[in-house]
Amino acid sequence: HSQTIIIMLVSSSIARLLARRSVTPSAVGGIRGFASTELYDDYGKNAFTGKVADEYLKKHGASGDILKDAGWTETHADVVAKAVLDWAVDNGAHTFCHWFQPVGCSGVRHGLSGQVQNRMMKFGSDNKIQWDFKGKDLIKGETDGSSFPNGGLRGTHCAGGYLAIDTSSPIFLRGDTIFVPSALVSYYGYALDEKTPLLRSNAALEKHGTRLLKHLGLDASKEGGLKTNIGLEQELFLIPRETFYKRPDLQFTGRTIIGKDAPRDQEMCDHYMGPLSSATPALACMQEIQEECFAMGIPLKTRHREVAPGQFEFAPLYGHNTVQVDQNLMVMQIIEEVAPRHGLTALLQEKPFNNVNGSGKHNNWSIATGDGTQLLVPDVINAATNNDLAFPVIMAAIVAAVDEHGDLLRAAIASPGNDFRLGACEAPPAIVSTYLGDDMTSYLESFKDGTGSGAYKPGVKTLDLGVSEIKPFTVPSEDRNRTSPFPYGGGRFEFRAVGSAQNVSLVNVVLNTITAEKFAEFADRIDAGEDANQIARDALNKHWKVIFNGDNYCEEAQNDLTERGVWRIDSGVEAIHQLSSEKNINLFEKMNVLNGEECVARESILHDHYSGTVEMEGKCLVDMINQNIIPSVKSAGVGPLADLEASVITVKAALAEIHGAESSYEKAQLARVLRLETMIDIRAICDAAEEVVPANLWTLATYKELLFLDSHVNPPMEEIYED
DSSP states (O other), rough: OOOGGGOOSSSHHHHHHHHHHSSSSSSSOOOOOOOOGGGGTTTTTTTTTHHHHHHHHHHOOOGGGGGGSHHHHSSSSHHHHHHHHHHHHHTOOOEEEEBBBBOOOOTTTTGGBOOEEESSEEEEETTTEEEEEOOHHHHHEEOTTTTTOTTTSSTTOOEEEEEEEEEEEEEETTTEEEEEEEEEEEETTOOOOHHHHHHHHHHHHHHHHHHHHHHTTTGGGGGOOOEEEEEEOOOEEEEEEEHHHOOOHHHHHHSSOOOOOOOOTTTTSSHHHHTOOOOOOOHHHHHHHHHHHHHOOOOOOOEEEEESSEEEEEEEOOHHHHHHHHHHHHHHHHHHHGGGGEEEEEEEESSTTSOOOOOBOEEEEEEETTTBBTTTTHHHHHHTTTOTHHHHHHHHHHHHHHHTTTHHHHHHTOGGGGGTTTTTTSSSOBBEEEOOOOHHHHHHHHHHHHHHOSSSOOEEEEEEEEETOOOEEEEEESSSOOTOSBBBBSSSSEEEOOBOOOOTHHHHHHHHHHHHHHHHHHHHHHTTOOOOHHHHHHHHHHGGBOOOOOOOOHHHHHHHHHTTOOOOOOOOHHHHHHHSSSSHHHHHHOOOOOOOOHHHHHHHHHHHHHHHHHHHHHHHHHHHHHIIHHHHHHHHOOSOHHHHHHHHHHHHHHHEEEEEEESSHHHHHHHHHIIIIIHHHHHHHHHHHHHSOOOOOSSSSOOHHHHOOOGGOOHHHHEEEHH
16 A cells, blocks of 8 residues: 555655765775764755855856955855856756745745746747746846735836845745746835845844944954844644545644534643654654755754644754754745645644644744844843943843834734634734743843842752752753743744744844844943943833733633733734834834835735635635535434524624625724624534534545644554554
8 A cells, every 4th residue: 555655754855865875985994973963964955055055156257255255246256157057957957046035925825935947948929948047037027016915005007026136135945946036126116025124124123233332342344234033833633544535624724713622622732842753643743744844954853742632843043044944944845745745634724623632833032143143132232332231231232122013013913813823722812912031020120220230140050859860950040931922032032923824024123123223222222322222221110011930821810911901902903003103103103114105005915815715714614504504403303403504604793794794904803703703602513513413424634634644544544553
């Protein structure tokens, strides 16, 4: 049987590599070196950066160093194009594309990217073919942008979409195609993509962060400038593919809009970090995903089971934000494409199943100089500035930014899937506070009150288990707070509320922009003669309310934070509406990240994306009731038939009302009511039918069949065991 391959302990690619290493002697005595990384000599071969780029550029009289300055697009474009072509051909590629990231893709567009693939060839009239790839082809392109969401930024008759290479993120190769990370803008320069605002926000943070750091004692311009680093944890579900085909809702919307809970769920916490069993295809699937990512230079280091049945996680090492965003999109695409090879379907939507944990993409965010000086590590930044109070000044700016612009942080994570996830035991609630830990909070309190002095020294404590086999060891002074939306984790902040299906560009646009504004405000006041430390104390006193170190799931605490005036926007639709508020338009325009028209357009796009998602869900619900549930109820002679028939009429009427609304905002408001009120009530009716209809008459895959991969054995596997 073809499915016997799923019981292999390792993927075929790893098996070949292991076999090769086992017969290859090391340089010492002909004995294999177990600590050798020879097995991964091909790591990064499909990314045009580092030693790979250097090798090919040297063949054309240059070196990898020229890629460090974006000016190569004006001075060495043809040289780089020749090197890229050689590299591509050597690796079996013959096609290229400018690879860009349209807005409004979460949960619907495979890969969350756009591209038009072209052969790097010239076709002659004499039937001869020649390689043809020049600098002008590499650095820019033009495409038809008419069908991408634009929020009114262009007319139907203004269809041009213009592409320009993003030099901050490496060109990469997959299969027969090279991908050139690019920005997409309209003829008038409006951002039609996710990448352009991110690059602008990086520039704002670098500009104003450099100004502030110079006042604190560090010239960042001499240390490679400033950049933000992120690390993105990617959660997902893996389900048997044959069950996926028995769920129209999963096929079209990525989540189950109906489904009775299985007798077992996650209440025993037995799935979390459990062994990755070779008895199911999941391990081999995850191994193949990692191997493909490694070839592209994506350091997808970590894999493990997550809390819910059938839920897993990958996590890479952190890196520069533009590179990490691009790599995360490819990780998501690879996950979705590799899973079917193993008889699985990958679900990246935030809440595919009811009453078990959903999936997130924790955005670990930090700031550093190009040479690696970390601004959020107290000892490092204080030493680099020779200023014991540099760290609290930087922290004061960030605390102030989070308090003042919590509405934008909430808007940045208002993906449709997060409707069901925020505050549901696997994600923080929609109240934007920050956790600093008692140790740092105490230090900052003394700093703001003027009662303390000196540098912040993160404490540690020693754990002694009282046994001779395990010696005492140290741990940080602060525990993790997984209920906080934005906790400090030692050298970084972790934005925990981000949804798993999101392109996180907007998340990092917001983080960069609100921080840049506060850095600019501090620098302006210092330029005017004020004391940096006093500015920081003023900011902490004004914004102290946003710091909360307790349990964010506690209802009493949530009420307290709300009464304090901490930003709380329960509705994702209303959060998106904040993008066009006067405060936020002024912010983005002041930092040269988005203009007012672009802000309004993004709100419109995201509202349309929300209502479009709900429309698909509503139509799926109607079809499943009519084509699956009602026939099953009739065949069984039991179940709430009249209620089901009435439900179809209700959903159709609600969809018609959404279509009749005039604005994108109004459509989204109505869609939210349909989704979070009407459809939830109808779900209860459908689940009641599932509860009483005999299993042999129920035609939809159940939660038992979808979620429990470890206990799901299909007929071919049973035949294998019988043999």
